[in-house]
Amino acid sequence: MNLNLKVWRQDSPQEKGKMVDYQLEGISEHMSFLEMMDVLNQQLIENAERPVAFDHDCREGICGSCSMFINGEAHGPVKGTTTCQLHMRSFKDGDTIFIEPFRANAFPVLKDLVIDRSAFDRIQHSGGYISVNTSGNTQDANATPIPKENADFAMDAATCIGCGACVATCKNSSAMLFVGAKISQYALLPQGQVEAKERAQNMVAQMDSEGFGNCTNTGACEVECPKGISLSNIARMNREFLDGSVTK
Amino acid sequence: MSTKKQNLSSIGKKVLMALTGFFLMLFLLQHLSINLLSVINADMFNEVSHFMGTNPLIQLVLQPILIFSVVFHFVWGMYLEYQNNQARDIKYAKYKGSANATWMSRNMIISGLAVLAFLAIHFYDFWLPEINTKYVQGDMSGMLHGSDHFRYHEELVAKFAHQPIRVILYVIAFIMLSLHLLHGFQSSFQSVGFNHSKYTPIIKKLGNLFAIAVPLGFLIIAIYHYNIHPH
Numbered sequence: 001m002n003l004n005l006k007v008w009r010q011d012s013p014q015e016k017g018k019m020v021d022y023q024l025e026g027i028s029e030h031m032s033f034l035e036m037m038d039v040l041n042q043q044l045i046e047n048a049e050r051p052v053a054f055d056h057d058c059r060e061g062i063c064g065s066c067s068m069f070i071n072g073e074a075h076g077p078v079k080g081t082t083t084c085q086l087h088m089r090s091f092k093d094g095d096t097i098f099i100e101p102f103r104a105n106a107f108p109v110l111k112d113l114v115i116d117r118s119a120f121d122r123i124q125h126s127g128g129y130i131s132v133n134t135s136g137n138t139q140d141a142n143a144t145p146i147p148k149e150n151a152d153f154a155m156d157a158a159t160c161i162g163c164g165a166c167v168a169t170c171k172n173s174s175a176m177l178f179v180g181a182k183i184s185q186y187a188l189l190p191q192g193q194v195e196a197k198e199r200a201q202n203m204v205a206q207m208d209s210e211g212f213g214n215c216t217n218t219g220a221c222e223v224e225c226p227k228g229i230s231l232s233n234i235a236r237m238n239r240e241f242l243d244g245s246v247t248k
Numbered sequence: 249m250s251t252k253k254q255n256l257s258s259i260g261k262k263v264l265m266a267l268t269g270f271f272l273m274l275f276l277l278q279h280l281s282i283n284l285l286s287v288i289n290a291d292m293f294n295e296v297s298h299f300m301g302t303n304p305l306i307q308l309v310l311q312p313i314l315i316f317s318v319v320f321h322f323v324w325g326m327y328l329e330y331q332n333n334q335a336r337d338i339k340y341a342k343y344k345g346s347a348n349a350t351w352m353s354r355n356m357i358i359s360g361l362a363v364l365a366f367l368a369i370h371f372y373d374f375w376l377p378e379i380n381t382k383y384v385q386g387d388m389s390g391m392l393h394g395s396d397h398f399r400y401h402e403e404l405v406a407k408f409a410h411q412p413i414r415v416i417l418y419v420i421a422f423i424m425l426s427l428h429l430l431h432g433f434q435s436s437f438q439s440v441g442f443n444h445s446k447y448t449p450i451i452k453k454l455g456n457l458f459a460i461a462v463p464l465g466f467l468i469i470a471i472y473h474y475n476i477h478p479h
Contacts, residue, residue: 006341008341019341069340071342071344072340072342072343072344072345072347073344073347073348077347098341098342100340100341100342103336103338103339103340104335104336105334105335105336105337106335169348171332171345171349171354172332172335173332173335173336174258174332174335176258204257204258204259205257207258208257208258211335212258212335213258213331213332213334213335213336214258214261214262214328214331214332215258215262216262216328216332216353216356216435217262217353217431217434217435217438217439218348218349218350218353218354218431219348219349219350219353220345220348220349223347223348223349224348231438231443232443232444232445232448234438234443235438235441235442235443236441236443237259238259238262238263238438238439238440238441239441241257241259242259242263242440242441245260
């Protein structure tokens with residue numbers, strides 16, 4: 001298939017970027033979206049142009065690196081997938097495809113489609129952990145009884161790969177689905193109770209200081225999340241936060 | 249782990265939006281219940297209106313709380329909209345909002361501002377004349393000039409009978425209110441942290457019912473008084 005691409009090109013964080021048009025011919029429908037980008041980059045290299053910078057690592061939908069906003073949607077038109085798991089059969093011959101970086105002031109563009117998501121790391125540092133004695137006498141985690149349902153919900157929350165699609169797709173650039181998931185995975189387990197009162201307070205404070213917007217419950221994040229993280233995690237974060245506000 | 253001190257957080261902000269929203273939704277239900285009386289029985293409507301308009305608890309306690317809630321909900325909503333817009337300086341060249349969220353949820357500012365515009369008309373129609381009669385002219389009797397019966401029902405009817413433009417404006421406003429509530433009702437519960445696998449689906453259905461039935465009730469009352477009374 002032949003495609004018209006409109007790709008965001010930006011040389012550095014300081015410089016202004018712009019959308020640039022590229023034509024690609026002979027793309028196989030079996031290629032993944034990132035393989036199509038590889039073909040584009042090969043073509044650019046052969047023409048002695050700078051290839052398009054984009055994040056990718058595992059290419060099997062688990063690392064959360066690939067972060068493209070494709071035709072107006074985070075990770076493209078297929079729900080529940082990352083960009084690397086999107087295939088060209090989701091497009092038609094002759095299509096025009098817009099390819100942009102995830103946009104939010106808290107995710108500054110470094111180069112082309114590569115963004116700086118270290119705001120998520122700083123939120124994690126502020127409370128996304130539990131205190132465990134690792135001196136060699138660590139208790140087996142299975143020795144603590146946990147209801148199956150709680151273990152399952154905690155695991156569901158923990159499947160968040162921190163890709164940032166929630167922020168990218170939210171009209172307010174809110175990070176509440178990410179933070180909600182990271183708080184929930186501990187809030188549901190006994191091991192997470194030690195820091196429970198401070199965790200939501202600190203993570204929300206860090207989230208706010210990073211410049212993410214406020215959640216207005218549109219639910220777009222839940223729909224676009226490649227891991228299907230539920231909005232109920234945001235409600236749990238709200239409860240945990242309010243609980244911490246009142247009792248701490 | 250020590251707790252970081254912060255000013256009003258993003259969650260605190262949405263909780264305030266939800267709490268004033270809850271209060272305003274309760275007010276709507278109360279307002280509709282009384283207005284429905286105007287269709288059923290004019291005397292009953294008059295008596296309840298007189299009670300609401302002269303009872304000190306309602307006038308001096310609930311009314312100021314209501315005015316505060318209305319002003320707060322509007323000002324806060326606009327402030328949050330502004331702040332949320334600031335979180336993304338460079339917009340997308342292509343953004344498909346309809347792919348993952350309803351029009352209602354994405355455009356609360358539009359439906360909200362439409363309701364605000366309606367409130368200006370509504371205050372001019374009813375609230376200002378009421379305040380003028382009672383507190384400027386000091387006539388707390390609730391009686392129609394030169395008669396021995398209450399004025400409320402006649403005043404209401406006079407506003408709508410053979411007033412097509414006012415009725416159309418009201419109908420448009422009620423549709424916008426409905427769109428606002430279709431998202432607002434269930435969103436308020438989510439904001440205060442209420443999300444439950446068993447109850448949330450019920451809340452969503454209840455919210456849809458509330459968002460359609462309440463504005464529809466107001467709409468029917470306006471159209472009823474436009475049509476029914478020969479002058």
